[in-house]
Amino acid sequence: MQKNFRNVRHSPRARNVQSHNGSASNHAPTIVVSEQQHQQQQLGLSSSSSSTMATGDTGGHVGNVAYMSSGMLSTSQYVVNAPSSGHPSTSVMMQPPQQSGGVQNGGGMARSSPTEMNQQQCMPPIKSEDSMESSMRNDYNVHHHHHQMQMQQHMQQQQQQYAMHMAPPSSSYQHQQMQQMHYHQQQQQYQQHQMYPPQMQQQPPVQQQSQQQQQQQSVQQQSASALQHINESSNLSSAGSISDREPEHGGTPQRPTTTQPVTTTDKKSARKRRRVGPVDDQATLKQERKITEFMKMGEPSSGSGVARCLMAEFQQNQSSPKRHPPAQQNGSNSFEPPQAQQMNQHDIQHSYWTMASPSLGANNRGTPTPTQQQQHYSSDSNSNSNQSPPGQGNQAGRMVRTIDEETQTDSSSLQRFQNSSQSVEEVAKRDKLIDDFRRQLDEVNTKYNQERRKNEASKETIKRLLIEKNVIERKALRDKTSGDTPRIGCFKTTRTGDSFRDQWVDGYGFAEIEKKVDQITAERNEIASASALLKKRKPLGIGKEPKRPQSNTVNLDLNGGMQPSTSNGNGSGDDAIFRRPEEPKEIQYQEYIELDEIYKLRREHLRKEEADIALDKDRLEKERQYHMRELKRAANEAASQFKDHQLLHKRYLMLSLLGKGGFSEVWKAFDIEENRYVACKIHHVNKDWKEEKKANYVKHAMREKDIHRSLDHCRIVKQYDLLTIDNHSFCTVLEYCPGNDLDFYLKQNKSISEKEARSIIMQVVSALVYLNEKPTPIIHYDLKPANILLESGNTSGAIKITDFGLSKIMEGENDDHDVGIELTSQFAGTYWYLPPETFVVPPPKITCKVDVWSIGVIFYQCIYGKKPFGNELTQQKILEYNTIINAREVSFPSKPQVSSAAQDFIRRCLQYRKEDRADVFELARHELFKPRGSIRSSIGAGSINSPSIPRSPSVNREDDNV
Numbered sequence: 001m002q003k004n005f006r007n008v009r010h011s012p013r014a015r016n017v018q019s020h021n022g023s024a025s026n027h028a029p030t031i032v033v034s035e036q037q038h039q040q041q042q043l044g045l046s047s048s049s050s051s052t053m054a055t056g057d058t059g060g061h062v063g064n065v066a067y068m069s070s071g072m073l074s075t076s077q078y079v080v081n082a083p084s085s086g087h088p089s090t091s092v093m094m095q096p097p098q099q100s101g102g103v104q105n106g107g108g109m110a111r112s113s114p115t116e117m118n119q120q121q122c123m124p125p126i127k128s129e130d131s132m133e134s135s136m137r138n139d140y141n142v143h144h145h146h147h148q149m150q151m152q153q154h155m156q157q158q159q160q161q162y163a164m165h166m167a168p169p170s171s172s173y174q175h176q177q178m179q180q181m182h183y184h185q186q187q188q189q190y191q192q193h194q195m196y197p198p199q200m201q202q203q204p205p206v207q208q209q210s211q212q213q214q215q216q217q218s219v220q221q222q223s224a225s226a227l228q229h230i231n232e233s234s235n236l237s238s239a240g241s242i243s244d245r246e247p248e249h250g251g252t253p254q255r256p257t258t259t260q261p262v263t264t265t266d267k268k269s270a271r272k273r274r275r276v277g278p279v280d281d282q283a284t285l286k287q288e289r290k291i292t293e294f295m296k297m298g299e300p301s302s303g304s305g306v307a308r309c310l311m312a313e314f315q316q317n318q319s320s321p322k323r324h325p326p327a328q329q330n331g332s333n334s335f336e337p338p339q340a341q342q343m344n345q346h347d348i349q350h351s352y353w354t355m356a357s358p359s360l361g362a363n364n365r366g367t368p369t370p371t372q373q374q375q376h377y378s379s380d381s382n383s384n385s386n387q388s389p390p391g392q393g394n395q396a397g398r399m400v401r402t403i404d405e406e407t408q409t410d411s412s413s414l415q416r417f418q419n420s421s422q423s424v425e426e427v428a429k430r431d432k433l434i435d436d437f438r439r440q441l442d443e444v445n446t447k448y449n450q451e452r453r454k455n456e457a458s459k460e461t462i463k464r465l466l467i468e469k470n471v472i473e474r475k476a477l478r479d480k481t482s483g484d485t486p487r488i489g490c491f492k493t494t495r496t497g498d499s500f501r502d503q504w505v506d507g508y509g510f511a512e513i514e515k516k517v518d519q520i521t522a523e524r525n526e527i528a529s530a531s532a533l534l535k536k537r538k539p540l541g542i543g544k545e546p547k548r549p550q551s552n553t554v555n556l557d558l559n560g561g562m563q564p565s566t567s568n569g570n571g572s573g574d575d576a577i578f579r580r581p582e583e584p585k586e587i588q589y590q591e592y593i594e595l596d597e598i599y600k601l602r603r604e605h606l607r608k609e610e611a612d613i614a615l616d617k618d619r620l621e622k623e624r625q626y627h628m629r630e631l632k633r634a635a636n637e638a639a640s641q642f643k644d645h646q647l648l649h650k651r652y653l654m655l656s657l658l659g660k661g662g663f664s665e666v667w668k669a670f671d672i673e674e675n676r677y678v679a680c681k682i683h684h685v686n687k688d689w690k691e692e693k694k695a696n697y698v699k700h701a702m703r704e705k706d707i708h709r710s711l712d713h714c715r716i717v718k719q720y721d722l723l724t725i726d727n728h729s730f731c732t733v734l735e736y737c738p739g740n741d742l743d744f745y746l747k748q749n750k751s752i753s754e755k756e757a758r759s760i761i762m763q764v765v766s767a768l769v770y771l772n773e774k775p776t777p778i779i780h781y782d783l784k785p786a787n788i789l790l791e792s793g794n795t796s797g798a799i800k801i802t803d804f805g806l807s808k809i810m811e812g813e814n815d816d817h818d819v820g821i822e823l824t825s826q827f828a829g830t831y832w833y834l835p836p837e838t839f840v841v842p843p844p845k846i847t848c849k850v851d852v853w854s855i856g857v858i859f860y861q862c863i864y865g866k867k868p869f870g871n872e873l874t875q876q877k878i879l880e881y882n883t884i885i886n887a888r889e890v891s892f893p894s895k896p897q898v899s900s901a902a903q904d905f906i907r908r909c910l911q912y913r914k915e916d917r918a919d920v921f922e923l924a925r926h927e928l929f930k931p932r933g934s935i936r937s938s939i940g941a942g943s944i945n946s947p948s949i950p951r952s953p954s955v956n957r958e959d960d961n962v
């Protein structure tokens, strides 16, 4: 039996108690529970034994040890009742080490009847160890025999009911075992498939089976050992625990402390028990905690208390935030994911209180508060720890009722358990889905990062290559410019008064051409003289009678040269002083013919040379245009702050300066996000400007930006973006047009054919129609060749209009577009292209017909190579002379020949009064834009006007004979 005294779990009050063969120190009463008993309790069948009141032989101090099986033996506490001897008897409530599978209805059996309890309470003091022992043995034997009988009966009932598959009021033990097994299976499934790392999930099935088999075996063993244990439990009489204190109030047990520190012995025993198996071990630890709670609830031990504890335990496990693999579960109740914890927290609470309520007294049927539970328990424990709680008069009837209630509770618990199981599965499924999605997301993120890195690398490469290319291009341009400068010319800074001016000096190319021209001129003159002399010496036989050579006649020399005659042939008078030259020799007819042919051929040759020189000169002048522009551009580029390939807003790589306007510079740039060339127009606000001027400039820039951004037409340069660069500059990102503007094109070509000009004007009209068709029409107000960009290099093809810096929106003004809007910024713009009304002070309202006038001027300039009004004047002079205000009529030069449709178009545009002027819609319908065949026929028929458009009487008709 000695080995049976090792594992003792006791209350703190009994933790110093060690029993050795029933003898212990007088002052250290020992509470002994046999290991077999303990194991049986762990197996859930110790209820009968634990119901036994063990009487310990403590060497003079005897404590009655009993399980205060509050209706269920396995959940009861050990109670050491010391008799009221000289030493105060101590009632120590010990937690049984095993929770699982207590024979639930055995609790009722375990409960001492009132008689027995009274007997125990009234047990007289024992004077000697022997007498005390014998007395206790007798008492125990009587008591134990009674319990043994009850337990046997109960076990038989259980087995019968279990065999008959009856609903489990009395088989709740097996039912609980099944629940517990199921619960553990759930745990294992959950842990293996959902929660644990792969190595844990790969737990060999053998291990799982063995665990299940262990549980099944434990159930079988518990059933089998129940009877055996009942017989053996009588041995506990000598192994009873002895309290170290006398009871303070007779036989009333002390209320147990809720938290009981575990001694080293306890830890060791716990460790040993863990070796038995995780299920038992966990159950033990869970039992300790849950039973404490259960006892705190004051729940009289009932048969299903364990079931409740299990369910509560299970639910609490579900609600436990941590999940441990089986190997780590020792001492841990945590199995379920946090979701389950939240989900079941309410259930736990609810079931906790709900389950507690049926076993309360009849007067306490409602859901008790913890205080009520506490009070309930306190009153019980205060009355008599070994007795059933008050109101437990009819133990058997109470048992039956309790079993029924517990059965119902168990059914609902089972239902809840099943629901919880389903919830666990659902949560597991969702967890798996979430894991899948997370994995997919990780893959996508990884790919995205890879692509982004590639993209960044590509951008860097493009940037590097563009810069390299641009550096090469710049160098080539520089080389070309510097190589061309001597031939073409350059700007030289000259001082005129107080100021310095850049003055252009032509290069040697122009001098060579001039020299050639001079040579040709001289030769032409020579030929003309010789030719005239030859005619004088024309032989008589040719055409008419040859005259005798007279004085002052021209002689032909052998080279066909002419020499003036100085003598009249008679040598008299003054002839003596001035010798008369020799009479020109009379040339032969054949000779004359030859010389005449030579002179004609030489003249023809000179004409060709002249034409070539004119071409060379023209070419050189074009080169000079480019060269001058490039010199200016290069100088501006070198002076710009963006010359070093800045990357604006990490996106626009500044490559080369396109040109510089009044207050802006336009850069060719590359958009590395969109992989396209763009034109970045950078607006600078001069720091030295007055605030008013700055504000005005910014206002216009913003207006341009706002208007331009709203436009989307194939004949209008698109605005992509607007950037702020610093406090004094911002940038509009525009569609890039690789060609020159029309102004440069006209400077180079002087004039273009009507056909070419007509194509350009048709596109401009198309853009204007778009601007006028908007709900709030837009006046460009600054239409001029410089703001018409050619899409392709040096030939006019597709064009786009740009620069909406002065544009105006026709909004307000009662939406009457014919009346027009106020002109807010008079005298802004380019005067050659503005209509008369814009110069009137105060200005009248303006309409979209401002742009119509501009179109007429541009068309005229394209065809005739000059502006119709104030061509040779500066803007200042135009204002001074009121040139435009007086531009009432337009006159057409005789050359080049222009179609009457083109002239009529120009006339319709240049009507002095805006009311008489065509609008853009009329222009769009004009005969000029009809197919070429109809124009030719209209020219042939002399019909220059479309039927709908009356011919303006104010036009100058002098050149109408085109």
Ligand SMILES: Nc1ncnc2c1ncn2[C@@H]1O[C@H](COP(=O)(O)OP(=O)(O)OP(=O)(O)O)[C@@H](O)[C@H]1O
Residues within 6 Å of the ligand: 658, 659, 660, 661, 662, 663, 664, 665, 666, 679, 717, 734, 735, 736, 737, 738, 740, 741, 786, 787, 789, 802, 803, 805
């Ligand atoms: N979108 C573009 N694509 C290509 N070149 C452009 C573009 N916009 C302007 N340019 C060129 O940039 C140069 C300067 O343009 P900007 O509009 O500043 O000139 P401007 O009209 O003469 O000046 P201002 O705006 O003061 O009237 C011009 O030579 C023009 O051809």
